Amino acid sequence: MEEDVQIGEMAHVIAKSASGPRGINGQVNDNSYENLILLCSIHHTIVDERPDEYPIESLLKMKNEHESWVASQLDQSKEYKADLESLKLLSRYMPLLQLRAMATELPRKVSLDFDITDIFENFLKDRPTAYPFWDRDLTSYWQSFLNDTYEISDWLGGNMIDGKLITHGQILRHMVEEPLDYYGINNYVHNQNYLVLNSRDLSSSDYDVVEHNVRRAASKFLGSHSNLIQYIRYNYRELGW
Structure with a gap:
């Protein structure tokens, strides 16, 4: 049963270090809300292993679209x-x-x-x-x-x-x-x-x-x-x- 459970992980859009996935020199340890995205453990690994397929712009777009969808679900007016x-x-x-x-x-x-x-x-x-x-x-x-x-x-x-x-x-x-x-x-x-x-x-x-x-x-x-x-x-x- 536990094998089917996916735990959310807080991932960085811009890596914590310049040498990490999507890292930028001079911008390290950015733990601001804007630079964090919630992913399951599987997709966290995927986006970090494939930074060319998941650049900064793509992750921010993904985050914004998901937040808009969540907001619409919570606001069932x-x-x-x-x-x-x-x-x-x-x-x-x-x-x-x-x-x-x-x-x-x-x-x-x-x-x-x-x-x-x-x-x-x-x-x-x-x-x-x-x-x-x-x-x-x-x-x-x-x-x-x-x-x-x-x-x-x-x-x-x-x-x-x-x-x-x-x-x-x-x-x-x-x-x-x-x-x-x-x-x-x-x-x-x-x-x-x-x-x-x-x-x-x-x-x-x-x-x-x-x-x-x-x-x-x-x-x-x-x-x-x-x-x-x-x-x-x-x-x-x-x-x-």
Whole structure:
């Protein structure tokens, strides 16, 4: 039974002596809190035997991330739990982890499951006080992710008229307020479970415009999506991502 017990050990980020792992001349016997990190005996040995793999910056980053996680566990506030429940509900109906792979197929095609706008709007109708989240950083990451998703959706559902994008929302408003004789060519068309760039009907110039802008929007989306997922993974580990 005792063989399975791991005892925590206080390790030095910068070694106690200049000749030790990650040692620095002139900085010895630093037992300050900032220079100490709690490790199990096994990992204490590993990081000291492999200082090149575990430099000072890596250990400090590891320490800060772990302390942030511990703080979130100890501060299971009402607001934190509310945000966690919202994320659980959203991830149940949104393919959040799969969206990145879907976006990498743009601009040529994208899965119909990429369109999450209706799902989020229905979430807001059911839980109008759930967003913005209590966690301001989470709200910031989520809003950037949403904005980039909406930009892609505008191109996916829009039409081209005289070299300009007319979004689906603009088309609907025109149909009610200011009917047009011509609503342009669909940027994307349905093909089984995908929306596919409309190479058949778009002019070559319009095709180039759509392809360029969707490629740019997809690149922005990949960045904001990665930032959001990374933040959730570190701060809402109960989701098990």
